[in-house]
Amino acid sequence: MTGLTVPTTGRPRLGRGVRMRFDKTRGKHVLVLPETVVVLNATGAAILELCDGQRTVTDIVAALREQFGEVPDEQVVGYLSKLAERRHLEILDD
Amino acid sequence: MTEPAVPEPPMGLLAELTYRCPLACAYCSNPIEIAAYRDELDTADWQRVVTEAAELGVLQLHLSGGEPLLRRDLADIVATASGLGLYTNLVTSALGLNEKRAAELHDAGLDHVQVSLQADEPTLSDRIAGTPSFERKIAAARTVRDLGWPLTLNVVLHRQNIDRVDRVLAAAEDLGADRIELANTQYYGWAWHNRTALLPSREQLAQAEVTVRAAKERLRGQMEIIYVVPDYYATYPKPCMGGWGARQLVVVPTGDAMPCLAAHELPLPRANVRDGSLRWIWEDSPMFSAFRGTDWMPDPCRSCERRDVDLGGCRCQAFALTGDATRTDPVCHLSPDHHLVESAVEAANADRAGETVSLPLVARPHA
Ligand code: SF4
Numbered sequence: 327m328t329g330l331t332v333p334t335t336g337r338p339r340l341g342r343g344v345r346m347r348f349d350k351t352r353g354k355h356v357l358v359l360p361e362t363v364v365v366l367n368a369t370g371a372a373i374l375e376l377c378d379g380q381r382t383v384t385d386i387v388a389a390l391r392e393q394f395g396e397v398p399d400e401q402v403v404g405y406l407s408k409l410a411e412r413r414h415l416e417i418l419d420d
Numbered sequence: 421m422t423e424p425a426v427p428e429p430p431m432g433l434l435a436e437l438t439y440r441c442p443l444a445c446a447y448c449s450n451p452i453e454i455a456a457y458r459d460e461l462d463t464a465d466w467q468r469v470v471t472e473a474a475e476l477g478v479l480q481l482h483l484s485g486g487e488p489l490l491r492r493d494l495a496d497i498v499a500t501a502s503g504l505g506l507y508t509n510l511v512t513s514a515l516g517l518n519e520k521r522a523a524e525l526h527d528a529g530l531d532h533v534q535v536s537l538q539a540d541e542p543t544l545s546d547r548i549a550g551t552p553s554f555e556r557k558i559a560a561a562r563t564v565r566d567l568g569w570p571l572t573l574n575v576v577l578h579r580q581n582i583d584r585v586d587r588v589l590a591a592a593e594d595l596g597a598d599r600i601e602l603a604n605t606q607y608y609g610w611a612w613h614n615r616t617a618l619l620p621s622r623e624q625l626a627q628a629e630v631t632v633r634a635a636k637e638r639l640r641g642q643m644e645i646i647y648v649v650p651d652y653y654a655t656y657p658k659p660c661m662g663g664w665g666a667r668q669l670v671v672v673p674t675g676d677a678m679p680c681l682a683a684h685e686l687p688l689p690r691a692n693v694r695d696g697s698l699r700w701i702w703e704d705s706p707m708f709s710a711f712r713g714t715d716w717m718p719d720p721c722r723s724c725e726r727r728d729v730d731l732g733g734c735r736c737q738a739f740a741l742t743g744d745a746t747r748t749d750p751v752c753h754l755s756p757d758h759h760l761v762e763s764a765v766e767a768a769n770a771d772r773a774g775e776t777v778s779l780p781l782v783a784r785p786h787a
């Protein structure tokens with residue numbers, strides 16, 4: 327069983343019924359799903375904020391580079407793929 | 421591990437708005453004494469509870485029951501919660517979720533709907549539910565999809581429907597469900613009462629697990645399948661509710677707040693939202709601090725390396741089986757009371773040819 331890999335031309339956005347918000351109590355961004363809460367670190371939040379269903383994975387990596395300098399592609403793809411596999415993200419691709 | 425001075429804030433609030441229900445499921449976890457819960461909190465009470473919950477750090481609000489749609493003020497409560505940024509999840513039998521009601525809840529900002537199904541076809545489903553309801557559930561599930569909500573189906577598995585798990589999954593696929601939760605029965609409330617008729621055999625479970633594993637593989641990325649293993653057949657218990665007073669709180673129709681939905685009978689002083697703030701209840705009430713962390717544990721848990729993993733299992737199950745809430749969950753094979761679970765399991769595996777789907781179920785009353 328191999329994991330799913332998001333194509334670099336794919337345009338990720340939050341899955342249906344998934345919401346991201348800043349949580350004042352914990353001082354962190356969180357992803358909220360019906361049965362799960364994912365507390366995000368700063369990098370995760372920065373990546374997910376770019377997942378608007380318009381930007382491709384390539385665009386997202388480029389935008390992250392502007393913000394943070396060196397960003398390894400595989401890490402971003404790996405992170406997005408993991409979230410897509412759990413259906414926290416859906417990937418538009420056409 | 422010692423108890424932190426101020427506990428971590430809760431993630432979720434389970435609001436059991438009413439125990440009234442048009443269905444009469446024999447596996448219902450609502451308390452047996454349902455008549456004692458008629459004095460329900462009013463709209464303003466719930467709006468205050470929800471507001472206090474958000475201030476305390478709650479992120480998810482689960483609206484449940486009974487049947488929450490029987491509360492005419494459901495959309496008002498949803499609107500308040502949604503305005504505070506809470507993620508709102510409706511847990512419903514779907515009876516009463518007509519198009520008008522659904523649209524009203526959608527406008528109020530409801531994020532997610534979970535529809536319960538009792539089986540994949542009307543005869544068995546209606547028998548388990550104690551009420552003709554299957555066709556209306558299917559129609560309501562379609563309405564959920566049409567409004568663009570994600571659709572989660574909840575199916576409680578037991579001796580009388582577990583052999584049909586493949587057909588249940590096919591029905592979910594047909595409905596275009598995003599997610600299905602197949603949860604083996606937890607023996608609380610009415611389910612405890614009906615345990616003999618509900619507890620599946622080892623063979624039934626093994627077969628269901630094979631089916632579920634294959635379906636997970638086949639439907640990966642399309643429909644999420646969550647399978648909750650039955651406690652009675654597990655080697656170790658689950659950390660109930662993620663730990664007592666650790667992640668979730670439950671408020672019942674009359675305003676009692678509890679760390680677990682099965683804690684009604686525990687001999688602990690009541691903590692009611694009519695008498696104290698939710699913050700006090702969470703941080704300081706005896707109800708929530710009684711079994712928080714690991715300090716309360718007796719042996720074998722106290723000296724066990726898994727004590728921080730499963731936290732000694734479920735207090736309510738320990739109480740139901742032994743009459744003492746401080747004992748190790750008898751589901752654990754290390755528990756001195758494990759024979760209580762073993763004898764129930766033995767009975768479920770004795771040769772009871774023909775009984776698999778025919779033992780009588782005692783339906784819960786509607787209110
Ligand atoms: S009777 Fe059935 S639908 Fe109603 S609350 Fe109980 S389990 Fe849920």
Ligand code: SF4
Pocket residue numbers: 656657720721722724725726727728730731732733748749752753754755
């Ligand atoms: S003895 Fe207690 S802590 Fe150890 S596995 Fe059993 S329930 Fe968990």
